[in-house]
Amino acid sequence: MDEIVVSTVVYLPPDEVYEFLEDFPRYARYSEYLKNVHQRGDGGPGTRYDLRFAWWKLTYTARSEVTDVDPPWRIDWRIVKDLHAHGQWRVEELDDLPADAPADADVACRVTLGVEFDAQTARDGTLDLPRFVSFDFVVGKIKPVLVKEAQRVVERIVADIEGRSREVELVVERRPS
Template sequence: MDELVVSTEVYADPEDVYAFLLDFPRYANYSEYLREVRTLEGEGGPNTRYALTFAWWKITYTAHSRVTGVDPPELIDWEITKDIDASGCWRVTPAETDAGRDDAGTAGDSTDPTDRPCEVALEVEFDPSSASSDALDLPTLVSFDWVLKKAIPLIRGEAERVVERAVRDLEGSTRDIDLDVYVDSERI
């Protein structure tokens, strides 16, 4: 399994971040290649199923996913349910607080959760060798292996773009966003 984790800080209430990320159809607004997310069944909780339509180069593909578990306001687990072994999660880690102390270590009276950032992380695991070559209707003379070789490196950029754009919408402003990116494969 290849692993990719993209994380950053967001100045928003963890409950608001969680509710925002639970809205899977919104993700099409943040991705270059994700054209549409349709809800097939459910309302965002466990066993909610989605159809995610991707378009890249001359290829259009609809992946099917399912929310496998939630732990509000910190975790949304999901998996792809056909054509490839892939899963992941959104993780929201609330800021640690020093009861009544501000960042300078002095007494503070702010209870605004946006005063301290929480961390948001998109974690993805997938096995490229599990991808089904029957899933795509490829142009003549285009091999499935060539498509995989070209598409896998795009996953990192897409994950970074989704996290950056989601944070900007959550905060309601544009700022330089520092991403921490972990990959365990040279393919990504």
């Protein structure tokens, strides 16, 4: 399994951060490759999402399901069609403000997006590849794109949730192999 973990600090209380993360259909606004999201459910466990992605010459709809929640601290999910993948959003309130916190900040949370996936599970024809393009070629090209996309999504969420643009320090703890 490959793993991507991206985190940053957000200057809002945990409940506000969680409420924002729970509104998954809005993520299409943050992603270059996620074109739309169709939600079936209220956002809690059992809620399903159809996620329509387009990258290069490929389009694909991933189906995910929320598996567990612990408001305002965690949202767990898994992919339920074609690909072995799961992940979570975690929110951790910080005891102290970072030294570089904005002057008007009075609370801070570390927000972490973690995703584990096995790209090889899509080998069985899940993707409709162009003629003469190998699965291994596509996997080799898409893994760095996934890391960059995770970073982009977290940066854009921070700007939207805080209502202002600022330089965001992202910590990428793990990358795909």
